[in-house]
Amino acid sequence: MYYSTTYSSPMGTITLACDDGGNNIVGLWTEGQKYHGDTIPDAMTENNHMPVFHTAKKWLDRYFAGEKPDISELPLAPIGGEFRQGVWSILREIPYGEVMTYGSIAKKMAEKMGKESMSSQAVGGAVGHNPISIIIPCHRVVGSNGSLTGFAGGVQIKIRLLELEGVDLTGMFVPKKGTAL
Structure with missing residues (x-):
């Protein structure tokens, strides 16, 4: 239960x-x-x-x-497979008020798994399914080009959370098409 x-x-x-x-x-x-x-x-x-x-x-x-x-x-126990747990562990390391790209997380996951590379899309899927949003800060993940996409709570909440944390959004943008807009 x-x-x-x-x-x-x-x-x-x-x-x-x-x-x-x-x-x-x-x-x-x-x-x-x-x-x-x-x-x-x-x-x-x-x-x-x-x-x-x-x-x-x-x-x-x-x-x-x-x-x-x-x-x-906080005692956190997100439910998910090994790959997702690995991604969520990296999310926990993103400092308050900073952002990290999907590509950077993919590189870290590849290193953890002993692989040469990792798909940013696979990482994006794990980030998007983060079951403990805000606390495990998936809102701090952005596209390598500054795109503010990929937040399951919606891009407007992502922007508000980043603003709350004092992130400089200069150079970042909301894409015309994408996921979780």
């Missing part, structure tokens, strides 16, 4: 999910987000009293207040 609760944020309603024991956050999705809840193998039961939710909401309060809470303060 998995539990859920909601959190009212400047980006809209957020759904949080935790595991059966209430020990780990396993999901965070914005309202209307693509792939909302798709990594959770069972139904989620609303429970607003799980201590891990209280901790996560305090973390989110600080984040949206412009503070820089550390990811390590």
Whole structure:
């Protein structure tokens, strides 16, 4: 069994999910987000009293207040295969207020896997299916040409999160066509 609760944020309603024991956050999705809840193998039961939710909401309060809470303060257990886990691990390393390209992540994944190269598209799929958005900062990933595409929560929320973190968006742009626009 998995539990859920909601959190009212400047980006809209957020759904949080935790595991059966209430020990780990396993999901965070914005309202209307693509792939909302798709990594959770069972139904989620609303429970607003799980201590891990209280901790996560305090973390989110600080984040949206412009503070820089550390990811390590939260017990996270995203559900996914080995490749996705590897990509999500790299996302956790992107510093607050900075961005990384899909190509850079692909290069890091290739190194981790002992391969010469890795598809940026494969990385993009893993980034897009990140089940703990915002906390595991998939919004900090951009195209090598400055394209602000590929955020399952929508490009406008991605821009607002990057602005909140003080990212210089000069030279970045919203593509005319692409995913998650």
